[in-house]
Amino acid sequence: MTDHRSFSAPTYGARHVAIIMDGNGRWAKKRMLPRFAGHKAGVEAVRRTARAAQEMGLEALTLYAFSSENWKRPESEVSDLMGLLRRFILADLAEFEANRVRLKVIGNYRALDPSLVAMIDDAIARTADFGPTTVAVALNYGSQDELARAAQTIARKAAAGEITPDAIGPDAVAAELDTVGLPPLDLLIRTSGEQRLSNFMLWQAAYSELYFTDTLWPDFNGDTLARALEEFGRRERRYGGL
Known part of the structure; x- marks a missing residue:
C-alpha cells in the first residue's frame, strides 16, 4: 500500500x-x-x-x-x-x-x-x-447555478457599460465563478463506483482528468x-x- x-x-x-x-x-x-x-x-x-x-x-x-x-x-x-x-x-x-x-x-x-x-x-x-x-x-x-450567476454578473456589467460583449471570453467567465483564485x-x-459529474464543477472540469473508484467515501483516506x-x-x- x-x-x-x-x-x-x-x-x-x-x-x-x-x-x-x-x-x-x-x-x-x-x-x-x-x-x-x-x-x-x-x-x-x-x-x-x-x-x-x-x-x-x-x-x-x-x-x-x-x-x-x-x-x-x-x-x-x-x-x-x-x-x-x-x-x-x-x-x-x-x-x-x-x-x-x-x-x-x-x-x-x-x-x-x-x-x-x-x-x-x-x-x-x-x-x-x-x-x-x-x-x-x-x-x-450546483454548477449550472454557478454558471447562471456568473452570466448574470457579466450581463449586469455589460448593461452598465463596464465591459463590451466582445470582451466576454473564457477568462471573463472564469473570473466570475465561485472558484476564482483557485488553481x-x-x-x-x-x-x-458512480461515473457521473452530478452538476459539479462542469466548467472547471473541461480539461481535468477524471478518476472513479469503487471505494465508498467513509473508507477514503x-x-x-x-x-x-x-x-x-x-x-x-x-x-x-x-
Missing part, C-alpha cells in the same frame, strides 16, 4: 483536486446502520483527506459536501447534515488555523441558516491569509488519494493538441 506521507503531489503535476464524496448511505447500509452514521463517518474521511492533501503538497482540495439538489432529501437528513457541518467547523477550525490551511466555500451558502452562515464567514475570515493549501467546501452548490482543476475524483494521484501522473494531458 502506498505511504502517502512520502508522497509529493507536485511530482505528478497536480495542484488542484476535487472530490465528489459519494457512498455514505451505502457504507451505513452495508453495516446495518442509520444513514447518519454514514455521514458521520464521511466527516472523518474529510478530516483524513484534508490532512493528507496538505502533507502531499496540494494547493487546493475541493469537496462536494452539499449540492443544491440535496434539499430534496428528507428534512431529517438535511438537518443531520447541517448539524454535522456545524460540528465540523467548531471542532476543526483550530486545526485549520494551527496548520495554516485556508478555508474557502463555493456555492450559494448564504441561503443556509443565518447562524450557520455567520459561522462559515468567521471561519473564512480567520483563515483568509493562510496557505499554501486551500480546502474548498461546496455548500448548496485550474487537475483531477476530479468520484467515490462509490490518504492512500486512496495517493493512488488517484499516481494514476493522474501516468496520464498524458494534451488539452486538444497532439
Whole structure:
C-alpha cells in the first residue's frame, strides 16, 4: 500500500483536486446502520483527506459536501447534515488555523441558516491569509447555478457599460465563478463506483482528468488519494493538441 506521507503531489503535476464524496448511505447500509452514521463517518474521511492533501503538497482540495439538489432529501437528513457541518467547523477550525490551511466555500451558502452562515464567514475570515493549501467546501452548490450567476454578473456589467460583449471570453467567465483564485482543476475524483459529474464543477472540469473508484467515501483516506494521484501522473494531458 502506498505511504502517502512520502508522497509529493507536485511530482505528478497536480495542484488542484476535487472530490465528489459519494457512498455514505451505502457504507451505513452495508453495516446495518442509520444513514447518519454514514455521514458521520464521511466527516472523518474529510478530516483524513484534508490532512493528507496538505502533507502531499496540494494547493487546493475541493469537496462536494452539499449540492443544491440535496434539499430534496428528507428534512431529517438535511438537518443531520447541517448539524454535522456545524460540528465540523467548531471542532476543526483550530486545526485549520494551527496548520495554516485556508478555508474557502463555493456555492450559494448564504441561503443556509443565518447562524450557520455567520459561522462559515468567521471561519473564512480567520483563515483568509493562510496557505499554501486551500480546502474548498461546496455548500448548496450546483454548477449550472454557478454558471447562471456568473452570466448574470457579466450581463449586469455589460448593461452598465463596464465591459463590451466582445470582451466576454473564457477568462471573463472564469473570473466570475465561485472558484476564482483557485488553481485550474487537475483531477476530479468520484467515490462509490458512480461515473457521473452530478452538476459539479462542469466548467472547471473541461480539461481535468477524471478518476472513479469503487471505494465508498467513509473508507477514503490518504492512500486512496495517493493512488488517484499516481494514476493522474501516468496520464498524458494534451488539452486538444497532439
